[in-house]
Amino acid sequence: IVTWEMQALDYPLLDRSLPPYEPRGCQRGISYSWYLYSPIRVKYPYVRGALLDLWREARKAHEDPVAAWASIQDDPEKRRRYQRARGKGGFRRAKLEEAEEIIAAANVHTIRKWGPDRINGFSPIPAMSQLSYAAGSRFLQLLGGVSLSFYDWYCDLPPASPEAWGEQTDVAESADWYHAKMIAVMGSNPNMTRTPDCHFISESRHNGTKMVVLSPDFSQVSKYADQWIPVHAGQDGAFWMAVGHVILKERFADRETPAFSSYLKQYTDCPLLVELEPSARGHRAGRLARAGRLSRYAGEENGEWKFLVLDAASGEPRMPGGSVGHRWGTAPGKWNLKLEDPATGEPIDPVLSLLGRHQETALVEFEQYDSATVALRAVPVLRLKNADGREVRVTTVFDLLMARYGVARPGLEGEYPGGYDDADFSYTPAWQEKWTGIDKKTVLGFAREWANTAETTGGKCCVIIGAGINHWYHNNLMYRSAMAVLMFTGCVGKNGGGLNHYVGQEKLAPVAPWAAIAFARDWVPAVRLQNAPSWHYVHSDQWRYEAEFTEYHPVPGDASLAKGHTVDLQVKAVRCGWLPFYPQLDRSSLAVVKEARALGAKTEAEVVATTVERIVKGEVKLSVQDPDAPENCPRVWYIWRGNALMSS
Numbered sequence: 001i002v003t004w005e006m007q008a009l010d011y012p013l014l015d016r017s018l019p020p021y022e023p024r025g026c027q028r029g030i031s032y033s034w035y036l037y038s039p040i041r042v043k044y045p046y047v048r049g050a051l052l053d054l055w056r057e058a059r060k061a062h063e064d065p066v067a068a069w070a071s072i073q074d075d076p077e078k079r080r081r082y083q084r085a086r087g088k089g090g091f092r093r094a095k096l097e098e099a100e101e102i103i104a105a106a107n108v109h110t111i112r113k114w115g116p117d118r119i120n121g122f123s124p125i126p127a128m129s130q131l132s133y134a135a136g137s138r139f140l141q142l143l144g145g146v147s148l149s150f151y152d153w154y155c156d157l158p159p160a161s162p163e164a165w166g167e168q169t170d171v172a173e174s175a176d177w178y179h180a181k182m183i184a185v186m187g188s189n190p191n192m193t194r195t196p197d198c199h200f201i202s203e204s205r206h207n208g209t210k211m212v213v214l215s216p217d218f219s220q221v222s223k224y225a226d227q228w229i230p231v232h233a234g235q236d237g238a239f240w241m242a243v244g245h246v247i248l249k250e251r252f253a254d255r256e257t258p259a260f261s262s263y264l265k266q267y268t269d270c271p272l273l274v275e276l277e278p279s280a281r282g283h284r285a286g287r288l289a290r291a292g293r294l295s296r297y298a299g300e301e302n303g304e305w306k307f308l309v310l311d312a313a314s315g316e317p318r319m320p321g322g323s324v325g326h327r328w329g330t331a332p333g334k335w336n337l338k339l340e341d342p343a344t345g346e347p348i349d350p351v352l353s354l355l356g357r358h359q360e361t362a363l364v365e366f367e368q369y370d371s372a373t374v375a376l377r378a379v380p381v382l383r384l385k386n387a388d389g390r391e392v393r394v395t396t397v398f399d400l401l402m403a404r405y406g407v408a409r410p411g412l413e414g415e416y417p418g419g420y421d422d423a424d425f426s427y428t429p430a431w432q433e434k435w436t437g438i439d440k441k442t443v444l445g446f447a448r449e450w451a452n453t454a455e456t457t458g459g460k461c462c463v464i465i466g467a468g469i470n471h472w473y474h475n476n477l478m479y480r481s482a483m484a485v486l487m488f489t490g491c492v493g494k495n496g497g498g499l500n501h502y503v504g505q506e507k508l509a510p511v512a513p514w515a516a517i518a519f520a521r522d523w524v525p526a527v528r529l530q531n532a533p534s535w536h537y538v539h540s541d542q543w544r545y546e547a548e549f550t551e552y553h554p555v556p557g558d559a560s561l562a563k564g565h566t567v568d569l570q571v572k573a574v575r576c577g578w579l580p581f582y583p584q585l586d587r588s589s590l591a592v593v594k595e596a597r598a599l600g601a602k603t604e605a606e607v608v609a610t611t612v613e614r615i616v617k618g619e620v621k622l623s624v625q626d627p628d629a630p631e632n633c634p635r636v637w638y639i640w641r642g643n644a645l646m647s648s
Contacts, residue, residue: 115588
């Protein structure tokens, strides 16, 4: 019997220079007893009536529960009978022992006939209860089953994070807002979704922080703000692109801000060299220039996966460390952001722009997507001679970036905007007005204040962003428009700076030891984890109702990367080992091992080699290639602590 509800008061003090986390009260927590005493709380097992009748009949005919379940599953009409009853009510109360027996029998039968990776489980965020989540996930992994991801369940996972940084989402603790000196909030309502921590926002204002809210409505969080910018819904990207235009012009083209330039050189891809490919009207940006194609690095391991910059001291193209080729190289210690050539240990001073060092200029095509036109803009170019004698034109990512944003520079001809008031070219302050509804003066003021604050404080400007943006189509582009400005001003990776994506409270303090328990890593070396969107998309046949990409988007030129269908890319990703997918193969993983042993494989390594050879020959197929075949379908789905269908 609940007699008293009170928030916990045991949260540690992180730093004496910060306000304490306590009190961390939340209205959702204080209503917990309402759930306990709710008249609709489920207290007993319930089974669909049609299935319960079938089960009880089968148990009378079969002493073995597994045989009883098999008799239902092997009879198409019996399976259809209880499946057709779904969604129509008809639950009947059952005994706990009876419900558990049905579940256990379904598991054993599925493993025997189809394989353990036909058993799946879903539960949302572990922060709700680490023990409850771990109990189910550990059971699944010990069984050989599959744990479905939860972060994408409520559109929490921003795709821009892995696109730009290669990681899922790593954000600052809420206490770090107190360190910030300028905060922009977009698509997030910390009062609602960060209720226990929202006090840091109001406290930060007493610490000298300016807070700006981008929101079409006077949202709940706007009451904390110093400035409310009522941008039109879904047009945050246009606002941030115009902010980027101003910062690139005033802090890089008109005059250099050394702190910003040095940051871009070391922590971004801006100095990397890009090959230019001939096009109908000029050139197009191609792939990053590969180190392994130069004579200097001809024998370099993974040379096609290592890139080049122009070294200011020597005037020659050099290879910095830190690329994916170094990540997977045999020599350790090369995957880092040191400004040195890992092949020789010599220091590198990357050139950000080739302007003033160039041999020629080249006109490059840039889409103006809002007007369906293509602008030709010149970039500075060097010619590189590859080891095979072929000469290629290259420029830097930064030079392409300046042209993409429409920032004119002396000596570079082309269709550049005439100034901030030119509304005909993308990304000027005047251009964004028609999309955002925000006056160009507001953009100019915001951009200059942001850059000044970042320069003065060493990067203490941050963006708080959330589901209000992440639930929009093209959310990744809106995120990346803000992320670009954070990078231009050296704010990522700094206390008080960076991109902070939040929806709920997702962090676990003891995540490493917890994960060992939750995914049975003490027993199972390879965990079966599945990204839920792919699983839903393929197994519920959503892919059948979509057309190819180019049916939905205007795409430039040939645009071969934009061609195809989502499900084809799913298959390619699974085949290349980029994406997990379960069931994995067109037969049980247990059967695959038995077949390999029957073919003479004795050790684990021989089993793996034999199976890989059979997959390459097509004797064993990936289930994702024919997901509707009975042998490739999921068979058991556990859902606990969440409503996987309603909320997905």
